[in-house]
Amino acid sequence: MTVRPRSARRPNVVFIVADDLGHADLGCYGGRPADFGPVSPTLDRMAANGIRFTQGYANSPVCSPTRFALMTARYQYRLRGAAEEPIRNNSRGSTTLGLPADQPTIASLLRDAGYRTALVGKWHLGLPPHFGPLRSGYEHFYGPMSGGVDYFSHCSGNGVHDLWDGDEEVHHEGYLTDLLSDRAVVTVREFASGDAPFLLSLHYTAPHWPWETRDDAGRALVVRDNLFDLAGGNIHTYRRMIHHMDEGIGRVLGALADAGVLDDTLVVFTSDNGGERFSDNWPLVGGKMDLTEGGIRVPWIAQWPALIGPGRVSAQHCLTMDWSATLLDAAGVAAAPEHPLDGVSLLDVLAGGPEFERPMHWRMNHRGQRALRHGRWKYLQVDGHEYLFDIDADERERANRAPLEPERLARMRDHWQRWNDSMPPIPADATVSLGYSVKDMPQR
Template identity: 65%
Template sequence: MRRLNVVYIVADDLGYADLGCYGARPSATGLVSPVLDRLASGGLRFTQGYANSPVCSPTRFALMTMRYQYRLRGAAEEPITGTARDSDCLGLPPEHPTLPSLLRDAGWRTALVGKWHLGYPPRFGPTRAGYEEFFGSISGAVDYFTHCDTDGVHDLFRNRQEHVEDGYLTDLLSHRAVDYIRRMAMQDAPFFLSLHYTAPHWPWETREDRHRSARLHGALADLQGGSVRTYQRMITQMDEGIGAVAAELDAHGMLQDTLILFTSDNGGERYSDTWPLVGGKMDLTEGGIRVPWIAHWPRVVPPGSVSGQLCMTMDFSATVLAEAGVPPDAGYAPDGVSLSPILRDPMHCFPRTLYWRTKERGQRAIREGRWKYLRVDGRDYLFDLAVDERERANLVQEQPAKLAEMCSQWEAWNRTMPEIPPDAGVRLPYSLADMPSR
């Protein structure tokens, strides 16, 4: 039997209910995500899976390190914008062990196809963090046709060299991933492929919208553009690429021995559907951090499974390491917990406590069992998510002891983490005042 292959797929700003298997309504042209729906029906769908952060870079730090992102200066908030091009600290340190570096050192071939967003070269970059190959963008957002970032800088790379190639970025990433699998099929070594799409992140462009790209002139936040139909079409075109990846694995007889993970880096943005959750990207309400999680591995995972296990991004990365039989670095103990028992028996659950914090609006949160403690703008909330997923019934008056217990628990955890640096903050290419209220 071949050793485990892994395809770790991350969408960008995808909402909890944006996929059919999570309740998405059909688009004007049919099902939004038929491929991912099939992977879910043939594998395991998590209903209580979370992102490590409500914004992009911090979650990606956690995915790579299997640790709370707050342990690294570069992930204190969301600082990895064009202003960080010359920074020596705002990025993933090359000397830090990562999921791909540990796998590579144990004999896996490794590649990142898609979005990096963990610091700019020459100090930082995918090939300095364990990936043998890289094809994609360095920054947080690029135009789907010009491949330029929010500063108008061309941002498409092949390994460490700038690469010019015409085409819709989602398709280019899908084609490159298929090519990688085809090449790996000819080698006698397992592989770890990170496929990190920029879709459905703004700008709101489908395969058919090249004419819109020409008119944006670098205004990638695209506050005057987009629609639900466009957004759903972006998801569908990503879904088509994932279908090509799965078909290539199947064509080479590798699908049975490949763990495919799918998720989003954080909750959805302006056109996303998060029902029944509220909030979205940048919020520690459920819509900002609870995301789709699908695990497909025919040899191991029972088809048609659903799990209510509490878990977050770094847990899935720890699971990959455990399933590969590769120990973590002794000097960097993971905060993530392996979900291996859940893959084999989705009815099994174990206690798990999850923590978050963000400088934006002074937010903090903890999830334990059915309970969630949240602080926003100095006000405390306590929710029983088993009966109130929309976080509408604040139980701080009815459950003062539970509130005190969870607040104390969060404070104790926070003392184990470095403080958020005073110069850290959420830096976006638009003002939050420009965004419609949720």
Template identity: 60%
Template sequence: MSTNFIFIVADDLGYADLGCYGGRAPVSPNLDALAARGARFVNGYSNSPVCSPTRFALMTGRYQYWVRGASEEPMAGRARGNPELGLFPHLPTLPSLLKEKGYHTALIGKWHLGYRPHFGPEKSGYMHHFGPMSGGVSYYGHNARGEGSDMELDGEPYDEPGYLTDLFSKRAVKYVKDRAADQQPFMLSLHYTAPHWPWETRAQGKIDPEIVKDISHLDGGNVETYQTMIREMDEGIGWVVEALRETGQLDNTFIVFTSDNGGERFSDNWPLVGGKMDLTEGGIRVPYIVHWPQGMAEKGFASEQHCMTMDWTATILDIAGASLPAGHALDGVSMLPTLQNPGHTFERPMHWRMKHNDQRALRLGEWKYLKVNEHEYLFNIERDARERANQAKRDPERLRAMRSAYEAWAAQVPAVPEDAMVSLIYTLADMPSR
């Protein structure tokens, strides 16, 4: 029997927001239960500290820097109609490779990988899509920055009333039940916009005209609203898990939950510092919960294995036995050996760059090299998760070696285009240090 896959992505969730990662509010009983029956990865990272680049990496299983659109941080409004700023249809993707393997593929939720007519979910391997094309949209008006609804259904403009998080969850439940009825293996990308701004909850029950005018409303929101948004997403995930159980598909379904980047202003990233848009740990370290009763050797374990977003693309393709096109290679590394043997870990170098503040980083074992503008840092992350004790002067040889390793990697990927746009909405000053 083929394994089904559900890849769940939260938007701007902090590392410690969930109970199973030390969260202080009871917002995630369903995700906590999945972790208790599966695994948590405590050294997991996103491919980028901002949304779209991470999604490019998830789709391709490669560093996002190979795709022009991933240099936009995040993709700005000028991406609309731009033939260069998006996920090119000719690129092999996770859904396209699984589709070739006989899987039904669906994206329920956020796309944010380029606009029509040049790009779209169905052009990159998804057989079904319901959700917004852009990044943040309002949870009741479903609009982006004062425009009309940004929602689509299978390539056509479509909208229906309701709280967006619940609409995604209910669609996912229906999708799971439909696949059980037709007995076709599936890969579902369930990409929530929660808990990304605008900060709205189910209890509001109606469109907020102020949010329709300005969905970013960076003077709005609060911790309680943010936590409620996480809880409502968690409830929906519980509905999906129950649908899998009712249809006899739970044991045979590989579920991954993560975030596209580190948290924003209301997130709990403890003990990490920084957040979205920064290559400090708070901007890139994210939760990874894996639930797969049929294929995992143990349950309820916490893995120290280092990993990043594109590694889970490689893992899914590995489990499915999907073939890559001739000459095509992934940058992602399969985590299947660790899932089958929790005591097994291996060295996993991970690289990042951001045009915003000319940031670059390399995590190698317990050490991290970080450069922000002209300032260089060397941190032992295992002993100093808050990145407060700069070892650059104490260990100059290691600093030189890690700088050289980073530069050797950077020489292999395309440079950031000079005209790439950077959003300055998010700044470190907005991030709590706790």
């Protein structure tokens, strides 16, 4: 039986997504202080006031596929656009590489149920004229349409300016993280002044490359034509970028409190995939583009005073699409009958109910990767090599149990294969767009 909120009001939802944030980058996940002090004091307080998940995962180790799952509460593999790893910035005009306008999304389902909806931040689910946030359930949109953009010039990797207000391109001066935080605060104030509940999707580009802090405006012209920024950045810049985002989140929470709606608002924070060059994933190995733990295990923090007690920590296994299913459940909104959800609601867990078994599956075109997490065990295949790890005992994935437990390996391989057979095959023309060489990534 589902445990319902103590408040009769349908909750507002603020769903915050960082970009390429490592599992241990935040203080509440064991991250070390920076030279200026705590990196994430707002998010640390949010975890203390709500619940922090230690075994939460992203639907993919790369941005676009995870965002498809977030928007649809379904495995991303069901949609052609999500086969790209990720969607390229030069895909304008494509009729296939994006989130179809007729696909139900959390935004469209909530909008049709009476919610106000806005996306502030990164979209990266296909470019106009065929795709865009306003075509997928959002009433308002402010941010970049593509993947990584420079924080000051707001240009994408192919040198095209990419900052939009609705369907109109806009040129606003300022550090992108701050511009997104500013708009999010304005949106909260506008929405909270009305009677309808609201969904605010706040999708930061931080701490995605290029490595620029609020004080690095002079670097914008240097990195404009090389956004991958392989010769730039350092851990100090990276941590400051996270801190700028954390400050903005603090302002959004403050706006909710000032409007008197904080208690009735479910605020969720996560990352779209594991960390990249300067991130801290300890004790996990790997990172973005990998189905090792460092590429897919991410922070999950939720605060909702009307339902979630303070100071809670959960080992519940969950994926991005489970949180999408959760917010629909909390709002009392059903899935579209022709698009049943793959995500599993966590509402009972948030309310203090028991944890439950949750098998999780992944596949990647890149290096032929496949993975299954079931209970304490993980099946992994990379470049044709199979691995079996006891994650509870060895979350660093160093002790391959496959040669010692062939029967368990066979069962998990078969489990993954049966799931894979239920999904559309990876299209032959699907591409991998790393933007950097795997050999450039640190080996953890």
